[in-house]
Amino acid sequence: MRSKDPKAHSEEQLLYSNALLNAQLETSPDGILVADRHYRMLTWNRRFREMWGISEEVMAAGDGRAAVQRVLDQVVEPEPFRAEIKRLYEHLEEAETQVEITLKDGRVLERHSRGVQDERGSYWGRSWFYRDITEQKRAEKDLRVSEQRFRAVFERAALGIAVVDPEGHPWRVNPALERMLGRSAEELTSTSFLEVTHPEDRQADREAFEELVAGRRESYGMEKRYLTGDGRVVWGRLSASTLPGWNDQQRPWFLGMVEDVTENRELLEELRLLAQVFRAGNAVMITDALGRILRVNEGFCEVTGYRPEEVLGGTPGFLKSRFHGEEFYRALWKQLEQEGYWEGEIWNRRKDGSHYPQWQTITAVPDQSGRVARYVATFSDLTDRKLLESERQRRASSVGEMGRILAHQLNQPLAAIGSYVEGALQRLRREHPDLGELERGLREMRSQVERASGIVDDVRHYLRGERPELRPTDINSLLRSVLPARGPATTEPPCHFKLDLAADLADVPGDPIALQECLLNLVNNAVDAVRSNRGAEGRVAITTRRRGSEVEVVVRDNGPGIPPGLEEEIFRPLFTSKEEGTGLGLSICRSVVQKHGGRLWVGANEPGPGAAFHITLPSEAR
Numbered sequence: 001m002r003s004k005d006p007k008a009h010s011e012e013q014l015l016y017s018n019a020l021l022n023a024q025l026e027t028s029p030d031g032i033l034v035a036d037r038h039y040r041m042l043t044w045n046r047r048f049r050e051m052w053g054i055s056e057e058v059m060a061a062g063d064g065r066a067a068v069q070r071v072l073d074q075v076v077e078p079e080p081f082r083a084e085i086k087r088l089y090e091h092l093e094e095a096e097t098q099v100e101i102t103l104k105d106g107r108v109l110e111r112h113s114r115g116v117q118d119e120r121g122s123y124w125g126r127s128w129f130y131r132d133i134t135e136q137k138r139a140e141k142d143l144r145v146s147e148q149r150f151r152a153v154f155e156r157a158a159l160g161i162a163v164v165d166p167e168g169h170p171w172r173v174n175p176a177l178e179r180m181l182g183r184s185a186e187e188l189t190s191t192s193f194l195e196v197t198h199p200e201d202r203q204a205d206r207e208a209f210e211e212l213v214a215g216r217r218e219s220y221g222m223e224k225r226y227l228t229g230d231g232r233v234v235w236g237r238l239s240a241s242t243l244p245g246w247n248d249q250q251r252p253w254f255l256g257m258v259e260d261v262t263e264n265r266e267l268l269e270e271l272r273l274l275a276q277v278f279r280a281g282n283a284v285m286i287t288d289a290l291g292r293i294l295r296v297n298e299g300f301c302e303v304t305g306y307r308p309e310e311v312l313g314g315t316p317g318f319l320k321s322r323f324h325g326e327e328f329y330r331a332l333w334k335q336l337e338q339e340g341y342w343e344g345e346i347w348n349r350r351k352d353g354s355h356y357p358q359w360q361t362i363t364a365v366p367d368q369s370g371r372v373a374r375y376v377a378t379f380s381d382l383t384d385r386k387l388l389e390s391e392r393q394r395r396a397s398s399v400g401e402m403g404r405i406l407a408h409q410l411n412q413p414l415a416a417i418g419s420y421v422e423g424a425l426q427r428l429r430r431e432h433p434d435l436g437e438l439e440r441g442l443r444e445m446r447s448q449v450e451r452a453s454g455i456v457d458d459v460r461h462y463l464r465g466e467r468p469e470l471r472p473t474d475i476n477s478l479l480r481s482v483l484p485a486r487g488p489a490t491t492e493p494p495c496h497f498k499l500d501l502a503a504d505l506a507d508v509p510g511d512p513i514a515l516q517e518c519l520l521n522l523v524n525n526a527v528d529a530v531r532s533n534r535g536a537e538g539r540v541a542i543t544t545r546r547r548g549s550e551v552e553v554v555v556r557d558n559g560p561g562i563p564p565g566l567e568e569e570i571f572r573p574l575f576t577s578k579e580e581g582t583g584l585g586l587s588i589c590r591s592v593v594q595k596h597g598g599r600l601w602v603g604a605n606e607p608g609p610g611a612a613f614h615i616t617l618p619s620e621a622r
Contacts, residue, residue, distance in 0.1 A: 111130055236259065
């Protein structure tokens with residue numbers, strides 16, 4: 001067999017070496033450049049060219065100085081970079097490692113370089129290695145920030161925190177845990193947590209921790225008792241979880257956080273006693289010291305209309321009505337802070353927006369140090385009682401008003417009867433009385449008696465709450481009848497009435513007494529409203545008009561008017577703006593009008609100040 005030609009063999013080895021070198025260059029994660037001492041670039045890889053954004057033409061020309069200039073345009077500190085490159089080319093024997101270079105685009109490169117020697121050991125050039133460590137630097141920065149945050153939380157947290165090794169020994173504890181357990185960090189790190197755990201709680205704690213160590217769970221929580229350095233027992237709410245990779249160990253370490261719940265446990269006993277109150281008929285609401293609602297009972301839900309899940313965690317502000325100003329609440333809290341107790345009547349708002357009166361008692365419950373830990377409020381709905389009292393008051397007031405109206409209405413038929421009787425007596429004194437005239441007079445007297453009887457029947461039906469038979473009713477006559485009933489003494493300061501009553505007004509099928517009370521109430525309210533205008537002339541205007549098949553009545557006043565947003569609220573039972581008001585007048589008025597198939601609403605008095613109450617009723621002329 002012929003042996004290989006030595007020259008051919010050398011060429012083959014050279015080709016192999018070059019191929020191996022190119023493979024190493026192109027697969028390296030680093031950007032690599034080899035240049036001689038005269039800056040002539042001899043070899044490089046694609047990663048180097050892409051890293052610095054140098055064109056293939058510049059690289060192929062081999063001009064290292066041009067490449068350096070391209071690099072200088074990208075670095076944050078070009079002059080120190082240039083000086084160091086020049087110095088390293090002048091000292092080829094010097095090696096360079098881990099030099100960080102910051103680029104203007106935010107990247108960070110790490111540079112290594114060393115001199116290149118020939119087979120005789122003479123330095124003829126330098127090899128450069130650049131590695132992009134931007135992500136590494138970002139990760140290191142994030143890690144530092146994370147460690148700083150953890151350290152800040154660890155040292156300043158109100159909760160007790162400990163880093164625990166796989167054997168259950170605290171490796172590091174924070175000041176809060178030292179204070180809670182009354183033990184120094186040296187004491188705690190020289191023992192295990194089981195040793196400072198109450199004997200009755202050790203078994204449950206040990207089993208949960210062993211499951212955590214075995215990896216069968218990632219965390220657990222429990223309430224247990226701890227033994228303090230001075231012999232006390234404190235309750236702690238423990239949350240333990242794994243810290244994978246902590247301390248560069250193969251086995252996981254653990255983070256334990258402990259909240260002192262001793263005070264909560266003691267208050268729990270007090271709250272158990274309050275459970276009896278929850279089963280009582282009154283509404284009950286319990287809040288923490290900041291006013292956050294912790295618990296409500298069924299009575300609370302029945303009175304307010306809210307479900308527990310709608311209010312728990314919130315504050316009772318949603319119950320506030322518009323009836324009390326800030327001064328009222330400041331006085332309430334002042335007494336509560338000074339005496340720990342407040343009791344009184346207060347108006348609140350239900351979920352449906354309606355307002356209601358309640359009798360409320362608020363008690364501050366202190367903790368062992370004397371600080372307020374809970375507020376307990378109990379209250380009962382006074383609506384039914386208030387309605388009954390208001391109805392009695394209204395009835396008493398109505399009896400007086402209706403008595404004057406009744407006297408006025410009965411006076412007319414009685415006066416007519418008296419006139420007819422006097423006429424009949426005069427005719428009977430004649431020598432030859434005209435029996436036809438006497439019969440006509442007696443018939444008129446009978447008509448007036450029936451009229452008076454009808455008035456009395458209407459009043460009796462009204463007072464008994466019976467449903468009377470509806471009959472044609474003259475609204476203009478009812479309005480005229482209620483004005484004199486007010487009397488001159490009720491209009492101080494003076495109140496001037498202006499009547500604009502339509503002459504062609506149709507009758508309304510209705511209950512005259514109920515409609516009369518409704519109109520009287522509206523007129524009374526108008527007069528009371530203008531009285532509040534101190535020094536101003538009070539004016540009340542009453543208008544009636546036909547509106548198609550309906551009769552419209554408008555009672556206007558130049559009082560203060562109705563505040564925006566209360567246009568519907570004033571018709572709710574017990575709503576009143578008067579110190580002596582019953583809160584039922586407008587509610588009853590609307591009920592009466594609606595029973596007659598009509599509507600009652602309020603608007604602004606235009607033009608000018610005040611309010612205008614409108615009534616529409618179906619008429620008989622349809």
